[in-house]
Amino acid sequence: MSDVTTVRPEVTRAALEAAPPGRLKDDPILITFGMLKTFGGIRAVDIDHLEIERGTITAIIGPNGAGKTTLFNLLTGFDRPDRGAWRLDGRRLDGRAPHRVARLGMVRTFQLTKSLSRLTVLENMAVGAQTQRGERLERALLRWLWRGEEARVEARARELLDRFGIAHMADEQAGTLSGGQRKLLEMARALMAEPHLVMLDEPTAGVNPALTESLLEHMRALNARGVTVVFVEHNMDVVMDISDWVVVMAQGRILTEGPPEQVVANEEVIDAYLGRARDPAGGGEAGEANDV
Amino acid sequence: MEFDVILGNAARAGLGPQAAIFALAAIGLNLHFGYAGLLNFGQVGFMMLGAYGTAITVATWGGSLWLGIPLGLGLCVAFALALGVPTLRLRSDYFAITTIAAAEIMRLLIRSSPATELTGGPFGLQTIANSFYDLNFLPDGRFGWGTFTYSSNQLWVMLVAWILVCLCSALVLGLIRSPWGRVVRAIREDEDAVRSLGKNTVAYKLQALAIGGVIAGLAGVIDALQQSGVGSENFEPQVTFFVWAALIMGGLATTVGPVVGAMLFWFLREGVESFIREFSGLGWLPDGLAGFLDGAEGAISIALMGIGLIALMALWPQGVFGRRRDLHLGT
Numbered sequence: 305m306s307d308v309t310t311v312r313p314e315v316t317r318a319a320l321e322a323a324p325p326g327r328l329k330d331d332p333i334l335i336t337f338g339m340l341k342t343f344g345g346i347r348a349v350d351i352d353h354l355e356i357e358r359g360t361i362t363a364i365i366g367p368n369g370a371g372k373t374t375l376f377n378l379l380t381g382f383d384r385p386d387r388g389a390w391r392l393d394g395r396r397l398d399g400r401a402p403h404r405v406a407r408l409g410m411v412r413t414f415q416l417t418k419s420l421s422r423l424t425v426l427e428n429m430a431v432g433a434q435t436q437r438g439e440r441l442e443r444a445l446l447r448w449l450w451r452g453e454e455a456r457v458e459a460r461a462r463e464l465l466d467r468f469g470i471a472h473m474a475d476e477q478a479g480t481l482s483g484g485q486r487k488l489l490e491m492a493r494a495l496m497a498e499p500h501l502v503m504l505d506e507p508t509a510g511v512n513p514a515l516t517e518s519l520l521e522h523m524r525a526l527n528a529r530g531v532t533v534v535f536v537e538h539n540m541d542v543v544m545d546i547s548d549w550v551v552v553m554a555q556g557r558i559l560t561e562g563p564p565e566q567v568v569a570n571e572e573v574i575d576a577y578l579g580r581a582r583d584p585a586g587g588g589e590a591g592e593a594n595d596v
Numbered sequence: 597m598e599f600d601v602i603l604g605n606a607a608r609a610g611l612g613p614q615a616a617i618f619a620l621a622a623i624g625l626n627l628h629f630g631y632a633g634l635l636n637f638g639q640v641g642f643m644m645l646g647a648y649g650t651a652i653t654v655a656t657w658g659g660s661l662w663l664g665i666p667l668g669l670g671l672c673v674a675f676a677l678a679l680g681v682p683t684l685r686l687r688s689d690y691f692a693i694t695t696i697a698a699a700e701i702m703r704l705l706i707r708s709s710p711a712t713e714l715t716g717g718p719f720g721l722q723t724i725a726n727s728f729y730d731l732n733f734l735p736d737g738r739f740g741w742g743t744f745t746y747s748s749n750q751l752w753v754m755l756v757a758w759i760l761v762c763l764c765s766a767l768v769l770g771l772i773r774s775p776w777g778r779v780v781r782a783i784r785e786d787e788d789a790v791r792s793l794g795k796n797t798v799a800y801k802l803q804a805l806a807i808g809g810v811i812a813g814l815a816g817v818i819d820a821l822q823q824s825g826v827g828s829e830n831f832e833p834q835v836t837f838f839v840w841a842a843l844i845m846g847g848l849a850t851t852v853g854p855v856v857g858a859m860l861f862w863f864l865r866e867g868v869e870s871f872i873r874e875f876s877g878l879g880w881l882p883d884g885l886a887g888f889l890d891g892a893e894g895a896i897s898i899a900l901m902g903i904g905l906i907a908l909m910a911l912w913p914q915g916v917f918g919r920r921r922d923l924h925l926g927t
């Protein structure tokens with residue numbers, strides 16, 4: 305926990321403990337301080353303190369516009385905050401370009417799936433592999449320098465594709481995949497980078513129930529191998545099912561956080577987020593809970 | 597009407613040095629746009645730097661041609677960095693606008709009177725290619741038959757130009773088939789996805805821009821050797837658009853597309869021009885129209901090709917060698 309005071313010396317442990325959201329974790333892999341991002345007048349993200357426990361599955365929930373995607377963009381370097389500091393495994397990430405963040409072991413996926421359409425599925429996977437010698441211009445034509453490495457990358461890619469059930473599509477162009485298959489591909493591709501922490505923005509959105517189940521299985525399996533998972537999710541059944549910890553966001557702020565059972569029982573959360581769906585009078589809107 | 601004359605002229609143009617020069621420029625542009633997705637509308641700027649770098653070294657400074665050529669190509673790398681470093685981080689349309697403006701500003705500077713001492717200004721520079729033709733090992737005399745008769749030096753420059761076309765095609769093919777090329781093609785599809793996977797996309801785009809720019813610079817060098825001189829009027833913005841037309845006709849993101857497209861471009865351009873000349877020569881046209889056509893064959897040929905290109909985009913958008921299927925893969 306020495307990180308706390310080195311990143312923001314003025315933040316004392318006592319002060320942190322006094323502020324309930326942003327609870328301290330035993331072994332945080334990611335620590336965020338004083339993160340603010342405004343768009344015009346909107347405080348899209350305004351988080352005093354957030355920690356992610358290593359080796360857990362953390363769900364981030366909250367209505368649309370709560371700032372979940374913006375938080376992902378900030379943490380992974382795709383957007384710059386007005387202020388804020390954050391650390392991955394003790395290394396400062398603020399001000400780092402997205403590719404540097406990824407190289408340090410935090411890899412994200414996107415709410416709107418980004419498949420590389422006119423590359424094959426296998427090529428999509430290969431782009432995910434890190435520190436390839438053949439990716440350097442000066443070695444690109446010296447095939448003998450990277451032929452072996454290329455074979456290893458391909459073998460690993462095929463194995464992952466097999467696990468994700470899309471091995472039969474390996475040589476097809478990614479643009480021909482269905483929406484659900486693209487979600488699978490994007491997640492598998494992120495794993496090619498061998499991240500310590502994956503940030504999945506709505507991995508199950510628009511995915512049919514059978515595929516959702518398989519995606520969740522992959523997240524569990526990944527987690528079992530020691531990878532920390534953070535994901536944005538609207539479906540409360542999924543959240544209750546898979547996550548160890550839930551962070552609730554609303555209007556850019558962290559409303560509360562805790563174990564799933566505790567969070568769903570929280571009055572504030574019910575009011576702000578789950579209320580309408582749980583309210584018998586508003587039963588007709590239950591389906592909307594997923595979209596709120 | 598003499599169709600064999602028309603066809604002969606067209607074929608001569610399709611095989612001539614201009615076609616090879618366009619092929620080189622299109623190979624570079626294909627790396628830029630076809631593979632890396634960079635909207636470069638200033639390809640003529642790279643050609644101009646290759647040509648002028650060579651010509652200035654030889655004609656103005658009295659240096660060796662073999663120093664001038666690498667200098668010209670070095671200028672292309674510098675131009676790529678100057679264009680790319682400030683704009684490749686921004687949205688792609690900023691880059692596109694910068695390229696067209698930068699190439700034209702450079703041309704205006706080159707032909708301005710204060711630059712005359714260096715660049716020859718509006719008069720250009722001459723007699724720069726002697727050491728190139730000294731290397732010609734072909735026997736003296738004329739070769740070929742009919743329309744396809746070439747002098748030894750013409751044949752020499754064509755030989756070198758088409759060899760360079762083959763080498764550059766092979767170079768781009770090799771690069772694109774490597775893991776480096778995979779990243780470049782991935783950037784064309786979705787740059788953010790590639791950044792999220794730990795690749796420094798700006799560096800890759802700069803590299804692709806510089807390599808494609810140097811290949812276009814080679815096109816400019818050949819142009820300067822072929823005419824044994826340079827003139828700023830050869831590097832007007834429309835050259836870039838003709839190269840685009842050639843590339844699109846041949847097919848984007850293919851190896852032979854830019855080469856065949858450039859040959860086709862010159863074949864059609866010269867063929868249509870020849871046709872109009874022959875046609876008005878028949879005396880079937882009223883005097884007014886014949887007078888209008890006289891001397892305007894080049895412009896009309898280009899206009900017709902523009903219309904043809906629009907039709908091509910509508911009916912056959914993948915070009916000669918492109919894959920139609922690719923056009924339907926939404927991102």
Ligand SMILES: Nc1ncnc2c1ncn2[C@@H]1O[C@H](COP(=O)(O)OP(=O)(O)O)[C@@H](O)[C@H]1O
Nearest residue numbers: 343346348366367368369370371372373374375
């Ligand atoms: N690029 C942007 N420009 C302006 N406003 C934005 C931008 N991105 C997000 N916002 C705003 O920030 C808020 C948070 O958005 P977002 O992070 O996408 O929410 P979530 O992912 O939780 O649905 C919303 O009010 C949204 O309109």
Ligand SMILES: [Mg+2]
Nearest residue numbers: 372373374415
């Ligand atoms: Mg979102």
